[in-house]
Amino acid sequence: MFTKNAAPGIHRLEHAATNLYVVEDGGSLMLVDAGFPSSERLLARAVRTLGRGPEDIRALVLTHGHFDHIGSATRLRARLGIPVYAHSADHYIAAHPYRYRHERSALLYPVRYPKSLAALGRMAAAGAFAVPGIREVRPLDQDALRSLPGAPTLLPVPGHTAGSVALWFPERGAVITGDALVTLDPYTGGRGPQIVAQAATADSGAALASLDALASTEASILLPGHGEPWTQGAGAAVARALEVSRH
Numbered sequence: 001m002f003t004k005n006a007a008p009g010i011h012r013l014e015h016a017a018t019n020l021y022v023v024e025d026g027g028s029l030m031l032v033d034a035g036f037p038s039s040e041r042l043l044a045r046a047v048r049t050l051g052r053g054p055e056d057i058r059a060l061v062l063t064h065g066h067f068d069h070i071g072s073a074t075r076l077r078a079r080l081g082i083p084v085y086a087h088s089a090d091h092y093i094a095a096h097p098y099r100y101r102h103e104r105s106a107l108l109y110p111v112r113y114p115k116s117l118a119a120l121g122r123m124a125a126a127g128a129f130a131v132p133g134i135r136e137v138r139p140l141d142q143d144a145l146r147s148l149p150g151a152p153t154l155l156p157v158p159g160h161t162a163g164s165v166a167l168w169f170p171e172r173g174a175v176i177t178g179d180a181l182v183t184l185d186p187y188t189g190g191r192g193p194q195i196v197a198q199a200a201t202a203d204s205g206a207a208l209a210s211l212d213a214l215a216s217t218e219a220s221i222l223l224p225g226h227g228e229p230w231t232q233g234a235g236a237a238v239a240r241a242l243e244v245s246r247h
Ligand SMILES: [Zn+2]
Pocket: 064, 066, 160, 179, 200
């Protein structure tokens, strides 16, 4: 499903319970996250509905290196010749998508949380278990972002992974949060603002501490890696996520 202007000039492509974002800036586009291997076709179609073509995509920025966010990265880079950026701390997992740290085994989650089966099933069908690693990744820092469409402010939000980042667009009142804060946890099926389950999170304590950085933006819209956009303010989202973590 493609939603234009989930935030001003930031369009959301939802594929298999996972979000990709297209940031528009004049005639240039920046892609944030790359979904699954089969997301590429949907992306091309989505970009055309904006009156643009894939050739208008200037760069791919990864919020983190997990397999459900880098799926099309290798092909997009090869086909469009675009640079791919991620925080240096996530370059290893981007190259080895199935070797990431998490606090608990994911295996029992579908048993404990049957609600997660729908999302996990869609992810598998989209190619979640056949994601090629990508090695040609450039370090993501504020300098790199300054020259990219939308020129967001970099918010390091370690915890979900060591190199997780959020992208803040102050003049658009929006933050793309990646998996630092989601409104749908694919591992439990839980909805509403929260950090991702320990099945896919490297350090929950650090992830909770990183929520401060999101709250301090006072952005009205949060655009998560999974789930619907949150439009009731960053502060309220973070308060909910902290509340959920105590149960
Ligand atoms: Zn993730």
